[in-house]
Amino acid sequence: MNYLPNIIFAIALIVGFGYFARNVKKLVRNIKLGQDVDVSDNRSQRWKNMINIALGQSKMVKRPVSGFLHVVVYIGFIIINIEVLEIIIDGLFGTHRIFSQVLPEAVYGFLIGSFEVLAFLVFVAVVVFWIRRNIIKIQRFWKSEMKGWPKNDGNFILYFEMVLMILFLVMNAADTTFQNMESGNVISQFISPLFSGMSPESLHIIERGAWWLHIVGILIFLNYLYFSKHLHILLAFPNTFYGRVNNKGQLNNLESVTKEVKMMMDPDADPFAAAPEGAEDETPAKFGASDVQDLTWVQLLNAYTCTECGRCTSECPANLTGKKLSPRKIMMDTRDRLEEVGKNIDVNNGEFKDDGKQLLGDYITNEEIWACTSCNACVEACPVSIDPLSIIIEMRRYLVMEQSAAPAELNNMMTNIENNGAPWPYNQMDRLNWKNE
Template sequence: MEYLPNIIFVILLVAGIGYFVRNIQKLIRNIKLGREVDASDNKSQRWNNVVKIALGQSKMVRRPVSGFLHVVVYVGFIIINMEVLEIIIDGIFGTHRIGQQVLPTSLYGFLIGAFEILAVLVLVAVVVFWLRRNIIKVKRFLSSEMKGWPKSDGNIILYFEVVLMCLFLVMNATDTAFQQVGSGNVISQFIAPWFEGFTPDTLAIIERSAWWLHIVGILIFLNYLYFSKHLHILLAFPNTYFGSVEPMGKFDNIEAVTKEVKLMMDPDADPFAAPAEDAEEEVPAKFGASDVMDLTQVQLLNAYTCTECGRCTSACPANLTGKKLSPRKIMMDTRDRLEEVGKNIDANNGEFKDDGKQLLGDYITAEELWACTTCNACVQECPVSISPLSIIMDMRRFLVMEQSAAPMELNNMMTNIENNGAPWPYNQMDRLNWKDE
């Protein structure tokens, strides 16, 4: 019976990490449903983006208030959970505050003291975040796509953080031996008096209960991430690495289409000439994207990384003028459809069974797609390098090239280009008449 707590701890640890790994494997499987992307170029720039954007939070602080609070929570939560290493060692080997035994008292006290200060700062930031969402009701959290689960998810994660930080402080405050050392208890020393009058045995029970609830809470939080927008805590790093390093206004072209356009525009071109040996002229099986399997793996990674912060939508000129488009909804719909496809595969022994649905139409409408002005505001604003525009453009490409379903204005323009060599409805012989006016 002496080792029973250790055995229980190991079982919980293995179960928690095992379930997390299983879900991450599903996530990777789902992302790999997309088309492969070559990201072997510009490695130095990609790593610079990881350090600057994902680790350094450079795009978060463009909005100072929410950016600063997010940095506090991000830094605090990550650093405080460094103590999880000590908890794991104590849980497996039955020790108590192993760090206090192997590290100099001053160093251990400095670390725990820093953790306690950060815990309080995280609590303050979380309270402000909760007020912004539920009392002040910042406009970008009130969109139609933020009702139901997305709204609850945003609050649940805040409650998680409050509970975990409070358990950490209570655990320290009721640890009599830790308090007697008087090193590192910069915050918990003011909480300890709340428990005066309790017997040593009762204090030990409270401390152990807080310790167990803290580690169990962390394991629950870890596995909750897969079902939450807070998966970006992990995916922001690969997402910024695989994000586009091309100029923001540059679109990807289909080589086969580019060749046809060049033939149309060059009167001396020979359409029957043999292609160059290194030419990539393979015509794709489908132009554009109508479902998640037609998107790239990077775009699917984008969908899972979306933080649902709404910065993209709040900067979108189409949305600001009352159009139906919300770049955040584009990402959320893509993720929801991808999850639906993943569950379909799980239910059919690893194979996708046609369910009669697709991303285009069942989740994202043509009206949303054509409302986009392609201004890149959403891409510029995203704090983790997500590109809703790339998905919008691929789905537009499908509408135009596979279904000939472009708006009348666009069809007229393309007809004019084909017949007149310009977007305007003037005969080529009359194109220079303006200079005579």
């Protein structure tokens, strides 16, 4: 018996899954570069969010057309990939359709028939997605940030999915043993006439070729995920679990600022008092964020989860009125900078060396973050619970509290609050004068 194909298959499997595991390790390392944050609260609500949003696609279907098509692709890929288990067993042990030998013919036929119908539906849905993106040219797919790699990446994913579905159906259509069963060949029976008149040897070559290309394509697709916006296939589940569960309009307080305010309001507090014996001197915390290491690990997880669908940007009132802000770009820039930092660590033996760049300024401009109205439309629109607003707020905090670089209008307001106790330029005796204007 020739074991060479089995050995080659095992090597391909080890290389494919090994490279994937390596990239997952790198992904986790990059996310952990973020600041720690406590997300252990409301666990029951978090589980509900993950089940409803990630598994149930509840926010995806708010836009019925794209939502329905996405559900078809989502369900199709999950169920069709059950068949990958049979392919792996066949590849490792040299069997052929092992499940047909252990399952009743009717059950096996029902399974493969279901896979074929779903494969056809996935193919149709992906074609519609491609038409929407490239022929109809839906506006949110043609924003300024969607040029070059982001645009090509979206199409590459669609081509991958089309080819994988075609290979699955061709593999079944060229398999004479399977076709002779006349059970389960719901779609492939209409493709098999294309191969009529071919010799058994030619059909075997086509079937084996499609089989090999299908499994190798799946391994390539698996490893392509790390470099693609399609990481949300894996990360949507943890991202929705660790997403915000409090009121959307609620902003977090900086602990360092809270402590300082409490000290100012405490008449018995001595700001010059020596630290308690044995306590270490604390380095003042950085206010806000200027680079990815200043963000929390949840925010970095958000960046990797972004699927660049553009729903956030299409709902953003600042973007709709021509401002430079695009919430999608905020997430894409955060991910790009995080990847740059990760590569810096890779080439410097696990240590980050200052490269003279940062997220704020080199990737995201002040104009972008000050254009935000803090309305939360982007957060509400995201189908996988990504929070671009939280990143914008942290960068604003950095500009105000570390750089004193707020817009002149905001500085005037804060000066008035400090001096007059109100945003308006009236002294405390004249605070009600605004009523007469």
